[in-house]
Amino acid sequence: MGDGGTSARMNGWKFIRFVNALRAVSVSISAQDILDAQACLDRFPDIPDKQILKSIFIRRSQDSEIFESIWRILLETQKTSVQEYVEEMSEKAVLEETQDSFGMGGQGVGRGSGGISLTVIGHSLDSSQITELVSATRLEALTASGLEFDEIVQAVLAEMDYYTWINTNDLVYQRNELLEESWYEHQDSRTALNREIRQQVLTAQVSQQNSWEPLARQHWLVKPLSTLTEEEKDLVKLSIRKWAQKLALRPGSRWKISHRGFIDIARVIQQSIRCDGFIFHLSYRQKIPRAPELVVLCDVSNSMGSFVEFLIYMVTCLRTRFRKIRVFFFIDSVWDVSDFVWDDDLGAAKQEITSWGRKASSGFTDYGAVFRELAEDQLRGLSGRETLVILGDGKNNFRPAQTEYMAHISSKVRNVFWLNPLDRQAWDESDSMMGAYQKYCSKVYRCRCARDLQKIVKDIF
Amino acid sequence: MQASPLDLAQVLKEEGYLIDEESATTLFLSLALEKPCLIEGPAGVGKTQLALALARAEKRKLIRLQCYEGLDLNKALYDWNYAKQLLRLQLAKTEDWNEIKADLFSIEFLLTRPLLESILSPEPVLLLIDELDKSDEEFESFLLELLAERQVTIPELGTIVAKTSPIVILTSNNIRDFSDALRRRCIHIYLTYPTLEREISIVRSQAPEVAHRLTKDVCEFVAKVRKLPLQKLPSVSETIDFARALNTLQRETLNYGDLMGTLSILLKYPKDIAKLEERLKKWEMEALQRG
Numbered sequence: 148m149g150d151g152g153t154s155a156r157m158n159g160w161k162f163i164r165f166v167n168a169l170r171a172v173s174v175s176i177s178a179q180d181i182l183d184a185q186a187c188l189d190r191f192p193d194i195p196d197k198q199i200l201k202s203i204f205i206r207r208s209q210d211s212e213i214f215e216s217i218w219r220i221l222l223e224t225q226k227t228s229v230q231e232y233v234e235e236m237s238e239k240a241v242l243e244e245t246q247d248s249f250g251m252g253g254q255g256v257g258r259g260s261g262g263i264s265l266t267v268i269g270h271s272l273d274s275s276q277i278t279e280l281v282s283a284t285r286l287e288a289l290t291a292s293g294l295e296f297d298e299i300v301q302a303v304l305a306e307m308d309y310y311t312w313i314n315t316n317d318l319v320y321q322r323n324e325l326l327e328e329s330w331y332e333h334q335d336s337r338t339a340l341n342r343e344i345r346q347q348v349l350t351a352q353v354s355q356q357n358s359w360e361p362l363a364r365q366h367w368l369v370k371p372l373s374t375l376t377e378e379e380k381d382l383v384k385l386s387i388r389k390w391a392q393k394l395a396l397r398p399g400s401r402w403k404i405s406h407r408g409f410i411d412i413a414r415v416i417q418q419s420i421r422c423d424g425f426i427f428h429l430s431y432r433q434k435i436p437r438a439p440e441l442v443v444l445c446d447v448s449n450s451m452g453s454f455v456e457f458l459i460y461m462v463t464c465l466r467t468r469f470r471k472i473r474v475f476f477f478i479d480s481v482w483d484v485s486d487f488v489w490d491d492d493l494g495a496a497k498q499e500i501t502s503w504g505r506k507a508s509s510g511f512t513d514y515g516a517v518f519r520e521l522a523e524d525q526l527r528g529l530s531g532r533e534t535l536v537i538l539g540d541g542k543n544n545f546r547p548a549q550t551e552y553m554a555h556i557s558s559k560v561r562n563v564f565w566l567n568p569l570d571r572q573a574w575d576e577s578d579s580m581m582g583a584y585q586k587y588c589s590k591v592y593r594c595r596c597a598r599d600l601q602k603i604v605k606d607i608f
Numbered sequence: 609m610q611a612s613p614l615d616l617a618q619v620l621k622e623e624g625y626l627i628d629e630e631s632a633t634t635l636f637l638s639l640a641l642e643k644p645c646l647i648e649g650p651a652g653v654g655k656t657q658l659a660l661a662l663a664r665a666e667k668r669k670l671i672r673l674q675c676y677e678g679l680d681l682n683k684a685l686y687d688w689n690y691a692k693q694l695l696r697l698q699l700a701k702t703e704d705w706n707e708i709k710a711d712l713f714s715i716e717f718l719l720t721r722p723l724l725e726s727i728l729s730p731e732p733v734l735l736l737i738d739e740l741d742k743s744d745e746e747f748e749s750f751l752l753e754l755l756a757e758r759q760v761t762i763p764e765l766g767t768i769v770a771k772t773s774p775i776v777i778l779t780s781n782n783i784r785d786f787s788d789a790l791r792r793r794c795i796h797i798y799l800t801y802p803t804l805e806r807e808i809s810i811v812r813s814q815a816p817e818v819a820h821r822l823t824k825d826v827c828e829f830v831a832k833v834r835k836l837p838l839q840k841l842p843s844v845s846e847t848i849d850f851a852r853a854l855n856t857l858q859r860e861t862l863n864y865g866d867l868m869g870t871l872s873i874l875l876k877y878p879k880d881i882a883k884l885e886e887r888l889k890k891w892e893m894e895a896l897q898r899g
Contacts (some may be wrong), residue, residue: 175788175792177792180792183641183643186641187637187640190640191612191637191640193612194612194613194636194637195635196862198630198633198634199637201634202633202634202637202638203637203641203795205796206646206791206792206794206796207791207796208648208796208798211798326894326898327832327887327891327894328832328894331835336834382785385782385784385785387784388784388785389784389785455892512662530676549677599653
């Protein structure tokens with residue numbers, strides 16, 4: 148390959164780097180795929196490299212974007228290495244610093260990093276304009292500042308008055324001063340702009356860190372659930388269904404002790420009497436499901452909404468595996484929503500999540516009060532066979548933890564599993580009460596991304 | 609096989625299917641590599657039609673397996689003809705049992721189902737495994753041998769290898785995700801709703817009786833409708849039906865005010881129709897404002 152193709156063909160080194168990059172961001176490429184790609188590159192010199200590689204390496208539509216990102220970083224920058232690209236970015240930055248006196252935001256003053264304010268552009272953007280909207284210098288500075296990917300994207304957008312721009316257009320549309328077609332154009336521009344900014348931030352991060360790690364973090368399996376796009380959300384839901392189906396097909400891990408259970412001696416003897424004392428078949432005790440009853444307790448305060456959606460979806464998929472499921476939402480008091488949350492599209496559950504915020508007296512989570520209410524009122528009729536799953540960040544807004552109620556609940560149920568969307572380091576920070584509650588839990592899981600959910604499905608259900 | 613993706617697009621066009629360049633290239637490569645092609649996308653974008661057009665273009669016999677929940681090997685691959693086996697046993701009471709035993713599980717007593725039919729066919733075939741996402745995971749796993757090796761294994765007969773390599777097309781509406789093992793064995797095409805220009809061309813080729821102006825209006829209208837948050841977006845075939853319906857009503861252009869009663873051809877859920885009717889009033893007012 149490479150030398151054997153036309154002069155325009157990508158060389159072997161670039162090909163290997165490209166494959167390596169795709170693998171680094173979790174796109175699975177086998178040796179056979181590589182052979183197929185090489186064969187096609189040789190056999191069909193008229194078909195562009197990109198199309199051949201995309202056809203052979205990409206097997207999920209959602210991986211297309213990551214393919215495009217890598218292609219752009221590796222092959223459209225026309226540089227032989229990421230390092231060279233970094234050097235070029237630095238040179239550009241120096242040049243821009245000396246030439247540019249306009250601030251981002253179009254004020255002509257301020258951050259001195261160049262850029263255009265979207266508010267002077269109108270409702271829609273020309274696709275050619277989009278790539279020129281961000282100043283490389285500013286982007287590099289933000290990337291070097293150590294901010295997270297989403298924070299950088301937000302900062303870049305804020306600096307170009309993106310939020311003012313979208314709010315203004317929303318308002319104009321609501322007042323019927325913007326035609327529907329123009330509104331759609333505006334929506335398309337928003338999407339395109341967001342995509343471009345994200346792409347540029349990723350490129351800058353990859354260059355600066357000289358690693359594909361920033362791109363790998365954008366994979367839907369490891370991305371925080373709260374930052375998923377609509378397509379990625381659908382994908383996570385599809386995967387949850389798949390995991391649930393797998394669970395249904397794997398009874399071995401669902402039943403106690405062993406697939407067949409304990410031998411029931413009394414029944415074996417009873418049956419042998421009918422056959423003159425001969426034993427022909429062994430009888431087993433009735434199988435008991437590992438989690439016969441489930442109680443789910445979800446914090447639905449603003450920071451938790453996106454996580455609740457996935458947990459409820461997961462429980463919906465696993466509904467048939469439990470004898471009884473009760474679902475409670477809470478902020479500073481508890482509400483039984485067991486009858487509302489079983490829609491496939493989760494419309495009713497989402498509605499409950501948003502409307503509950505208005506019903507709450509303060510809007511600030513109070514775990515102590517919630518556990519007290521739960522212990523005193525809601526969980527009186529416990530059978531003792533329940534598994535309690537709590538979804539919450541453990542942040543108690545500096546209110547008393549009232550751990551005695553948590554201890555009481557824990558003693559009344561078989562298991563308590565706590566799912567926390569925060570990273571472990573944040574569990575003991577400021578107002579988090581995880582440390583106090585953790586000792587009453589059978590296990591505390593991080594539940595931040597789809598991969599965490601996958602582990603939880605395997606372990607708990 | 610065609611010499612290039614353009615040639616493939618051309619022969620498909622002659623068969624009444626307009627394919628975009630990227631999908632044509634991917635399909636061409638899957639044919640060149642003799643790998644199954646997994647076509648995914650929302651309902652009604654032309655996944656099955658692509659397979660049908662390809663079978664005609666390649667002059668191959670089409671063998672279709674429609675998947676559904678609970679589909680098993682007896683329906684998809686083979687079954688033993690028990691009635692015939694019983695008759696054989698009754699007729700051969702005096703014969704040697706060992707001979708009969710071997711004879712009972714021979715090809716003669718085998719009922720071939722679509723998958724086996726495609727493997728045994730002496731003439732080139734195109735095997736369409738339609739809506740695979742509706743089948744169960746066990747069936748998906750069973751397909752791996754067929755997709756990778758073009759062979760199937762029947763315990764009583766052994767492994768049967770395809771006489772002619774069939775073109776295999778799998779379609780899916782994304783109701784459930786497939787395993788990596790299945791995806792790895794296929795080349796993937798994601799079909800989505802066509803661009804305005806392509807949809808106009810499709811409607812013109814499928815419904816040439818509809819006036820050009822009306823075709824354009826209908827396609828622009830459908831493109832607008834697809835941007836609404838509906839439960840089911842209109843498919844290409846529904847666009848064609850809608851254009852034909854308006855043509856039957858002798859409309860020459862599309863007016864937002866005249867669409868009541870025809871929207872059920874385009875949308876299939878009452879909730880969606882109500883949403884669109886509400887929006888139509890707004891669009892009509894905007895059209896009036898523009899003069």
